[in-house]
Amino acid sequence: MSYTLYNRPGSGGFVVEAALTLADAPFELIELDSKAGTPLSESFRETNPWGQLPTLILPDGTIMTETSAILVHLSLCFPDKRLAPLPGTPAHAAFLRWMTFANVNLYEAVLRRGYPFRFTDDPAGYDALRSAAIRRMGEALAVIEAHVEGPFLLGEEMTVADVYIAMFLVWHRGDLEAARLARIAEAVRGHRVVGPIWRRHFGQR
Ligand SMILES: N[C@@H](CCC(=O)N[C@@H](CS)C(=O)NCC(=O)O)C(=O)O
Numbered sequence: 575m576s577y578t579l580y581n582r583p584g585s586g587g588f589v590v591e592a593a594l595t596l597a598d599a600p601f602e603l604i605e606l607d608s609k610a611g612t613p614l615s616e617s618f619r620e621t622n623p624w625g626q627l628p629t630l631i632l633p634d635g636t637i638m639t640e641t642s643a644i645l646v647h648l649s650l651c652f653p654d655k656r657l658a659p660l661p662g663t664p665a666h667a668a669f670l671r672w673m674t675f676a677n678v679n680l681y682e683a684v685l686r687r688g689y690p691f692r693f694t695d696d697p698a699g700y701d702a703l704r705s706a707a708i709r710r711m712g713e714a715l716a717v718i719e720a721h722v723e724g725p726f727l728l729g730e731e732m733t734v735a736d737v738y739i740a741m742f743l744v745w746h747r748g749d750l751e752a753a754r755l756a757r758i759a760e761a762v763r764g765h766r767v768v769g770p771i772w773r774r775h776f777g778q779r
Contacts, residue, residue, distance in 0.1 A: 575633035577601035587628030597652035642673035
């Protein structure tokens, strides 16, 4: 029984692909032919009515969307792979906190930057929306930077939260003083399993 992951290169499915690979879970990758900043084809809405990636089909056919929910689910399905801290611990509470924080504050800012036409009906406002989104993303990354336990976000071990945050760092277009997040991204890029997936999505960035 296998998972099916819908994504496009350089998109958020990178982190789901990394999590599935870290979990040794069998999966089929379906890469949609579409560019960042453009809506996906209407026909894809039959799979995900919100028309977004990543979309993961579980082995029993259940459709999952929302990156942080997918990552939390996978971490619970494969506890021995230690994708996340042990459920019920303070570290797991922090894991849930930052996963949701990233989805709500970072991912939405990425969308405001890439798809401003969804957030205002006034084309004259697109540039202002984009620059405010980049600033907001920098503010959210700075909050996470201040909460890095070290060396990884939640302590000694890398979790999928680190891989997730590293993805936002590579997408961020503004200035950012975040030495601890930069070190996490470096570790993610250099990771034996995640590194090759990173390079396929983001090249040498
Ligand atoms: N809230 C969603 C956001 C996903 C998202 O924005 N995905 C982008 C690709 S990175 C996308 O599908 N863009 C196409 C669109 O929004 O039309 C999640 O957490 O997975």
